Amino acid sequence: MRLYNSLTKQVEDFVPNVEGKVGMYTCGPTVYHFAHIGNLRTYIMEDVLEKLLRYVGYDVKRVMNITDVGHLSSDADTGEDKMLKGAKREHKTVMEIAKFYTDAFFSDCEKLNIKRPDVVEPATNCIPEFIHMIEVLLEKGYAYKAGDNVYFDTSKLKEYYVFGNQNEDELLVGVRDDVTEDTNKRNKNDFVLWFTKSKFEDQALKWDSPWGTGYPGWHIECSCISMKHLGEKMDIHCGGVDNIFPHHTNEIAQSEAYTGHKWCNYWFHAHHLNDETGKMSKSKGEFLTVSLLEEKGYDPLVYRLFTLQSHYRKPLVFTYEALDQAAGTYKKLKNRIGSIPAEGEADAQAVKEWHDKFAEAVGNDVNTAMGLTLVYDVLKADISGATKRAVIADFDRVLGLKLTEKTEKEAGEGGAGDISPELAAHIEEMIEKRKAAKKEKNFALADEIRAQLADEGVILEDTREGTKYHLK
Numbered sequence: 383m384r385l386y387n388s389l390t391k392q393v394e395d396f397v398p399n400v401e402g403k404v405g406m407y408t409c410g411p412t413v414y415h416f417a418h419i420g421n422l423r424t425y426i427m428e429d430v431l432e433k434l435l436r437y438v439g440y441d442v443k444r445v446m447n448i449t450d451v452g453h454l455s456s457d458a459d460t461g462e463d464k465m466l467k468g469a470k471r472e473h474k475t476v477m478e479i480a481k482f483y484t485d486a487f488f489s490d491c492e493k494l495n496i497k498r499p500d501v502v503e504p505a506t507n508c509i510p511e512f513i514h515m516i517e518v519l520l521e522k523g524y525a526y527k528a529g530d531n532v533y534f535d536t537s538k539l540k541e542y543y544v545f546g547n548q549n550e551d552e553l554l555v556g557v558r559d560d561v562t563e564d565t566n567k568r569n570k571n572d573f574v575l576w577f578t579k580s581k582f583e584d585q586a587l588k589w590d591s592p593w594g595t596g597y598p599g600w601h602i603e604c605s606c607i608s609m610k611h612l613g614e615k616m617d618i619h620c621g622g623v624d625n626i627f628p629h630h631t632n633e634i635a636q637s638e639a640y641t642g643h644k645w646c647n648y649w650f651h652a653h654h655l656n657d658e659t660g661k662m663s664k665s666k667g668e669f670l671t672v673s674l675l676e677e678k679g680y681d682p683l684v685y686r687l688f689t690l691q692s693h694y695r696k697p698l699v700f701t702y703e704a705l706d707q708a709a710g711t712y713k714k715l716k717n718r719i720g721s722i723p724a725e726g727e728a729d730a731q732a733v734k735e736w737h738d739k740f741a742e743a744v745g746n747d748v749n750t751a752m753g754l755t756l757v758y759d760v761l762k763a764d765i766s767g768a769t770k771r772a773v774i775a776d777f778d779r780v781l782g783l784k785l786t787e788k789t790e791k792e793a794g795e796g797g798a799g800d801i802s803p804e805l806a807a808h809i810e811e812m813i814e815k816r817k818a819a820k821k822e823k824n825f826a827l828a829d830e831i832r833a834q835l836a837d838e839g840v841i842l843e844d845t846r847e848g849t850k851y852h853l854k
């Protein structure tokens with residue numbers, strides 16, 4: 383397998399610390415609100431990566447935290463605590479908010495066929511681990527107390543900007559008009575490890591510590607939770623590109639200061655989903671959630687397909703037109719697969735050859751679009767129906783699109799569900815021919831195809847999601 387590594391800015395051969403095993407960590411959600419489909423793009427891509435690692439034979443252990451304490455609404459240790467904000471908005475306790483939105487997050491993941499990580503650990507479960515790491519950082523001289531808080535001293539590191547590509551202007555902490563600089567800090571990038579007194583509104587949840595009753599800063603949780611379950615060295619750390627600075631930069635600073643050695647070898651960052659106006663947000667414009675897409679009639683797996691059509695390292699713009707196209711593609715693809723005759727046995731050798739082809743193509747830096755192309759190649763290939771189905775089911779271990787499964791809706795709704803596979807294939811072929819005719823402006827031929835199908839009892843209907851059909 384080859385993977386782009388944000389640390390080296392190159393696509394590299396993937397070599398784990400221990401042969402055959404992968405320790406993988408994912409920054410989990412801050413559970414103060416529903417996830418938007420942008421957040422979920424990142425989780426889909428991480429899910430594909432995990433499934434791909436398993437597909438090529440690795441034994442993967444994946445760990446995810448749940449940020450239920452200490453994530454401030456600005457990444458500069460400024461602003462309001464996100465969890466507290468959610469609790470105030472909904473007149474609930476912070477823990478009620480955390481439970482509700484953690485459940486909502488995993489329910490969205492299930493709808494998108496995102497596997498639950500092997501370990502899911504809320505930050506509030508690990509306060510003793512955080513305190514221990516902060517104590518060691520103080521002992522080693524990497525942290526200092528000031529104004530009743532504990533800070534990480536970034537000037538003690540040989541290199542702080544490990545990802546290298548920060549623009550100094552973007553890094554200026556505390557210079558926005560609405561933010562006053564934290565005068566406790568010795569250096570502008572120092573960050574809080576433990577708060578006992580914040581100039582911001584206090585947390586609802588507090589714990590005793592050697593520095594007084596208080597609560598952890600945001601970054602410490604990922605270092606501690608990953609080490610608790612994966613040890614002091616791990617293979618792959620994932621997140622969205624916005625996590626690179628300051629979150630992942632700070633995670634590396636404190637983890638390597640604590641252990642005294644390199645912590646994580648590969649950094650996998652998924653690029654953002656944007657809307658047409660720019661960055662997606664939970665507060666501006668339409669709040670795009672999986673539930674909203676469902677209310678509008680989309681199968682959540684259509685959104686999964688939409689994200690797989692692009693490379694994870696490129697920004698992706700969400701529009702309903704693009705989603706409609708994905709919906710059309712998904713429907714046609716499932717109809718085609720549903721109409722493959724399944725008699726006989728699959729050819730194991732051929733399945734293995736396609737498996738290797740898929741591993742090679744998609745394994746080249748998680749090339750999901752190439753994985754989808756291979757599905758079409760299989761459909762066109764000169765192999766038996768049973769083999770085609772077996773190969774596509776095998777690919778779907780990574781793609782996660784339920785390509786060979788019929789949904790209850792499809793089974794009861796007509797289309798490929800209650801007509802013969804041969805007829806469904808014939809109709810799809812005619813629809814494709816008609817589409818090509820229309821593209822060439824041969825409308826006479828397009829009408830002829832429609833009329834011929836009507837004679838056969840099949841009625842076509844052109845919709846925004848493509849051409850649908852039903853029996854007379």
Ligand code: AMP
Nearest residue numbers: 411412420421424621622625654655662
């Ligand atoms: P949060 O719940 O804010 O901690 O974010 C959860 C995950 O979503 C993190 O890995 C972020 O990097 C990622 N993320 C945030 N915004 C977007 C976006 N617009 N597109 C893709 N991923 C995002």
Ligand code: ZN
Nearest residue numbers: 409410604629
């Ligand atoms: Zn993290």
